[in-house]
Amino acid sequence: MAFRENPFDLIWRQFDDMMGQMENRFRSVLMGSGQYLPAGGLGPGGVGDRLMPAVRGEFRIDVFEDGDEVLVVADLPGVEREDITVRLLSPDQVEISCERRSERSEGGEGGQIFRRERTFGFMDRVVPLPHEVTAEGAKSTFTNGVLELRLRKTTVERGERIPVE
Helix, strand or coil: CCCCCCCCHHHHHHHHHHHHHHHHHHHHHHHCCCCCCCCCCCCCCCHHHHHCCCCCCCCCEEEEEECCEEEEEEECCCCCHHHEEEEEEECCEEEEEEEECCCCCCCCHHHCCCCCCCCCEEEEEEEECCCCEEEEEEEEEEECCEEEEEEEECCCCCCCCCCCC
C-alpha cells in the first residue's frame, strides 16, 4: 500500500507538543503557591479542573505519603521504560518526563490518516511534593504503563544552634 502523509502533520504534531509543554509549565508556576487560588486549589474538583482541563499529552499522577516515604504514581501508557526520565529538581519537586513514540503513521484509505486521537511526543510534568525528600535510596519501577517512584523523606533540622567563636 502506498503511503502519503499530509505535509502539515509534522507541524501540527510539533504544535501539540509545544502546547502540552506550555500547559505543564503554566501548571507548575501556579502550583508553587496556593495563596491566589480559590478554595479547592488545583486538586481534584478544585479550580485546576475547571481552568485547566486535560490537554493532549498530559499524564495523570497520584502523590501519597507512606510512613517515611513519598510515593508518586504516574500513568504513562504506551511509553517505553527507556524513554522515561525522572529528576529531583529540589527537595520538594520532582520532574517526570517521557516520550511516547508513534508505532506507525499510516492508516485509512491510500495510507492517509483518517482520525488521530492518540497522542505522541514529549511530555513532562513537575510534581510538587508534600515533604522534602532525598534522591538517596530512591526506588522506581515501571510496570504495565505505570511508573511508581518511592522517595525517602528527609529530616531537616530547623533552628539548629550555631556556635559563636
